[in-house]
Amino acid sequence: MERLVRGMFLAMAGSAAARRLARRYGLCLGAARFVAGETIDAAIEVVRKLNRSGMSAILDHLGEFVQDAAEAAAVDELLAALAAITAARVDSSVSVKLMQLGLDVDRELCAANLRRILAAARDCQLQVTIDMEDYRHCQAIFDLFEQMRREFDNVGTVVQAYLYRSFEDVLRLGAMGAHLRIVKGAYREPASVAYPDKSDVDANYVKLMEASLLGPGFTAIATHDEQIIRHAISFISARGLSRDKYEFQMLYGIRPQLQMRLAEAGYPVRIYVPYGTDWFGYFMRRLAERPANVAFVLRGLMR
Numbered sequence: 001m002e003r004l005v006r007g008m009f010l011a012m013a014g015s016a017a018a019r020r021l022a023r024r025y026g027l028c029l030g031a032a033r034f035v036a037g038e039t040i041d042a043a044i045e046v047v048r049k050l051n052r053s054g055m056s057a058i059l060d061h062l063g064e065f066v067q068d069a070a071e072a073a074a075v076d077e078l079l080a081a082l083a084a085i086t087a088a089r090v091d092s093s094v095s096v097k098l099m100q101l102g103l104d105v106d107r108e109l110c111a112a113n114l115r116r117i118l119a120a121a122r123d124c125q126l127q128v129t130i131d132m133e134d135y136r137h138c139q140a141i142f143d144l145f146e147q148m149r150r151e152f153d154n155v156g157t158v159v160q161a162y163l164y165r166s167f168e169d170v171l172r173l174g175a176m177g178a179h180l181r182i183v184k185g186a187y188r189e190p191a192s193v194a195y196p197d198k199s200d201v202d203a204n205y206v207k208l209m210e211a212s213l214l215g216p217g218f219t220a221i222a223t224h225d226e227q228i229i230r231h232a233i234s235f236i237s238a239r240g241l242s243r244d245k246y247e248f249q250m251l252y253g254i255r256p257q258l259q260m261r262l263a264e265a266g267y268p269v270r271i272y273v274p275y276g277t278d279w280f281g282y283f284m285r286r287l288a289e290r291p292a293n294v295a296f297v298l299r300g301l302m303r
């Protein structure tokens with residue numbers, strides 16, 4: 001049953017019609033719990049609050065299903081986010097999705113867009129993480145990441161623990177000294193490429209995290225799983241790893257008390273802060289992760 005509900009939310013996440021409908025109503029159905037707002041100004045206010053609580057942020061402009069010539073607008077949004085972070089003097093980096101930058105339209109155009117963003121971020125001394133999307137785009141995203149990493153120090157990417165291939169990716173990218181975010185994975189993937197059982201995903205997460213932490217790069221431990229976080233803390237302390245080797249990352253609105261507890265205990269914590277009018281796909285993926293959240297949507301609908 002849980003798998004069915006999860007599949008339903010993930011199917012909704014990919015529906016352009018549902019997305020258009022949701023967009024018309026503004027942040028509704030309880031989405032404000034996971035999305036900072038529709039504008040960069042609203043997102044910067046959230047970042048300011050997080051900074052005051054001792055946490056840094058990553059801004060993510062939502063709009064992942066762009067498939068036409070709208071990449072130019074996505075580039076402008078990202079450049080505006082870099083400028084807003086700099087002007088507000090807040091502690092935040094940015095995430096980008098290559099689908100937004102035209103990955104499916106033209107690979108060269110996407111590379112040129114990404115290069116523009118990385119150059120602007122480097123001028124502002126800001127870090128950019130290339131988010132990982134569905135499996136169909138995984139190799140293309142790693143290829144572009146590796147190409148850009150040869151030119152820029154301020155770029156990192158993401159490895160998903162649900163994919164069978166990820167251990168080799170961590171070893172290869174880690175050896176480049178890359179900035180790697182380890183996540184469990186948020187898309188619907190077939191058993192031919194991804195572990196169907198959560199227990200295997202969790203075990204693989206720990207394996208990837210340890211391999212990355214022992215490599216020469218930087219590891220973002222991006223999970224809300226308390227057991228894995230506890231394991232990470234003992235691993236880090238047993239190996240005497242310094243704070244410039246790792247950070248914990250969590251999503252805005254998920255396990256906020258855990259976020260605070262880690263920050264108060266002195267661990268580096270960065271919160272992923274999504275914003276924008278195209279919030280529907282992101283919201284559906286968060287619901288899919290925890291079908292118990294459906295009660296949440298029902299409450300939103302009643303309001």
Ligand SMILES: Cc1cc2nc3c(=O)[nH]c(=O)nc-3n(C[C@H](O)[C@H](O)[C@H](O)COP(=O)(O)OP(=O)(O)OC[C@H]3O[C@@H](n4cnc5c(N)ncnc54)[C@H](O)[C@@H]3O)c2cc1C
Binds near residue numbers: 160184224290
């Ligand atoms: C900073 C960050 C960046 C990410 N970037 C990417 C990316 O680029 N590509 C990608 O595929 N995925 C990305 N993800 C999402 C990730 O793949 C998982 O889908 C998500 O983090 C949930 O997995 P979990 O590790 O928290 O573990 P889970 O086992 O799913 O959850 C552990 C516990 O966290 C809480 N929790 C988790 N999710 C929710 C929720 N939606 N609502 C309420 N409680 C919840 C619950 O208490 C749950 O028991 C990112 C996640 C983070 C934190």
